Amino acid sequence: MQKLKNKELKRLSTEEFKKAEKLPIVLVLDNIRSLNNVGSAFRTADAFLIKKIILCGVTGCPPNKEIEKTALGATNSVVWNYAKTTMEAIKELRENNYLIYAVEQADKSMKLNEIDFTTDAGIAFVFGNEVYGVEQGVIDESDGVIEIPQFGTKHSLNVSVSMGIVLWEFVKNKLNS
Secondary structure, three states, X not given: OOOOOHHHHOOOOHHHHHHOOOEEEEEEEEOOOOHHHHXXXXXXXXXXXXXXXXXXXXXXXXXXXXXXXXXXXXXXXXXXEEEOOHHHHHHXXXXXXXXXXXXOOOOOOEEHHHOOOOOOOEEEEEEEEOOXXXXXXXXXXXXXXXXXOOOOOOOOOOHHHHHHHXXXXXXXXXXXX
16 A cells, blocks of 8 residues: 555646536634644545535634644635624525534534434534533524544543544535435
């Protein structure tokens, strides 16, 4: 087995990425404090060819060298916009017929591995603040709450790790349908 060189990966150029058909997914970042986590969101969004990211509240926005450290240029390929509040973003998504799923631990959450994502509707995944999680008002307005099963002593995953897991599960579901 031989590791592939970058040119052998046949990645899209930024222009090709912008023209490519995207998965109908929007990432909503609900007051994410860490600029590294924001950069990671861009990089993960690029990897999975998602439609866009909405940065809400205190979430940092490009251009920013701290975001770019982990985004590695994905801020140039992934469409994004800013909303003053996450509720404002939810309202816009509802007007465009998106299903809204908060990624959080809640009393009536659905386990990620038990969800059937075979829908043609657009889906927005809301990821919350590193300390406080997704705002309760946003959970109240969501179509559902998705929980990533965990088995260790910690009660949460880093938000950027959660984004990768949720997006992969969605993409895996699409690839197998």
